[in-house]
Amino acid sequence: MFQPHILDQAFRRTFGSPPTSAFRGPGRVNLIGEHTDYNEGFVLPFAIDRWAVAGVRLRSDRTIRLGTDFADGIVEFHLDQVGRAPVSGWSAYPLGVVWALGEFGVDLTDVPGFDLALTSDVPVGAGLSSSAAIESAVGMALNDAWGLGLDRHALARVGQRAENVVVGAPTGIMDQSASLLGAPDCAVFLDCRTLDAEVVPLGLDAAGLEVVVVDTRVSHAHADGGYGSRRAACEAGARTLGVPSLRDVTVGDLAAARRVLDDVTFRRVRHVVTENQRVLDTVRVLRQAGPSAVGALLDASHASMRDDFEISTPELDLAVEVARAHGALGARMTGGGFGGCAIALVPVDAVGEVTGAVDDAFADAGFTSPKVFTVRPVAGAGRIEVTG
Numbered sequence: 001m002f003q004p005h006i007l008d009q010a011f012r013r014t015f016g017s018p019p020t021s022a023f024r025g026p027g028r029v030n031l032i033g034e035h036t037d038y039n040e041g042f043v044l045p046f047a048i049d050r051w052a053v054a055g056v057r058l059r060s061d062r063t064i065r066l067g068t069d070f071a072d073g074i075v076e077f078h079l080d081q082v083g084r085a086p087v088s089g090w091s092a093y094p095l096g097v098v099w100a101l102g103e104f105g106v107d108l109t110d111v112p113g114f115d116l117a118l119t120s121d122v123p124v125g126a127g128l129s130s131s132a133a134i135e136s137a138v139g140m141a142l143n144d145a146w147g148l149g150l151d152r153h154a155l156a157r158v159g160q161r162a163e164n165v166v167v168g169a170p171t172g173i174m175d176q177s178a179s180l181l182g183a184p185d186c187a188v189f190l191d192c193r194t195l196d197a198e199v200v201p202l203g204l205d206a207a208g209l210e211v212v213v214v215d216t217r218v219s220h221a222h223a224d225g226g227y228g229s230r231r232a233a234c235e236a237g238a239r240t241l242g243v244p245s246l247r248d249v250t251v252g253d254l255a256a257a258r259r260v261l262d263d264v265t266f267r268r269v270r271h272v273v274t275e276n277q278r279v280l281d282t283v284r285v286l287r288q289a290g291p292s293a294v295g296a297l298l299d300a301s302h303a304s305m306r307d308d309f310e311i312s313t314p315e316l317d318l319a320v321e322v323a324r325a326h327g328a329l330g331a332r333m334t335g336g337g338f339g340g341c342a343i344a345l346v347p348v349d350a351v352g353e354v355t356g357a358v359d360d361a362f363a364d365a366g367f368t369s370p371k372v373f374t375v376r377p378v379a380g381a382g383r384i385e386v387t388g
Ligand code: GLA
Pocket: 030, 033, 034, 035, 036, 037, 038, 171, 172, 173, 174, 175, 222, 335, 336, 337
């Protein structure tokens, strides 16, 4: 678990003085609604108790200095170079946020430079949005330090722009929204067309449930390959169907869609259309019957991603099957796919058994041993005290 003094020490070690402020941004787990965000559909993620933390101190010149405990050295940049000089590696995230703030109307010729140190306990490359966690921590920290007055919705779009344009990953708005808009024991129900967000109580504590995460440790990379091709297939499907986005297709339209789409495109479309409906159903069931009743929807979501969207892996399928067989009420892969994590909704007293069974099954299958842990739904990004 993250300790504020770690950031404080890292900042002092790197820059010789303490930060004046620090903000943390959580990672996220998506309860349901996968590959729906860039189709203007619905998602239901929650912020988790793993955070990226950014400590900041403004400078009297226009230099940006960036340090982190996960890479050596300091990256130095001048504010006039933002958007001009190439960026790469981890510094693309904070520098991407600076650039995107400029896109959102901040006059970057009129702000002071800063020293910024980053640390994080969100597992990287596991599909828990370690990058959105950084973007929301940095966005919140600069919004505060520069006195910009941007709200959380705007900061989510800033993070997404940074990710899409500077990092080069064609992702949707879900991760940054979860990281900025989360609330304790709640999920964020987001309409990705209107960007209307509503906090929906999960009631996990009252129901005696835990969310168990199985990190398969098969890394995923959104900037290449499968994610982009799935997005392209969705856009092609919408074009053929003559709609602006797959949000405009309902479950009732699928029979007609099958007649005009090739088999693969049809299955990609069917996943998105049925997944949107499953998000709406999950919100309704949560409100009417509580979290113990959403298991079948999670299972159906996984089957759809495995069979129609084809973004699961043998490790993710095994994690889901074994968790279900040992007491999980429902389970599914979460995030972009092609690796990363599965989640399972598990009664508190079955967590030990599910964990042991997943470990054993991965060993029997000859897979890399997974990391299995529980996460809690927490508040979105916010300020943390610095010891000063
Ligand atoms: C990644 C992206 C999100 C979303 C999911 C799939 O996490 O960053 O925008 O598209 O994949 O639901």
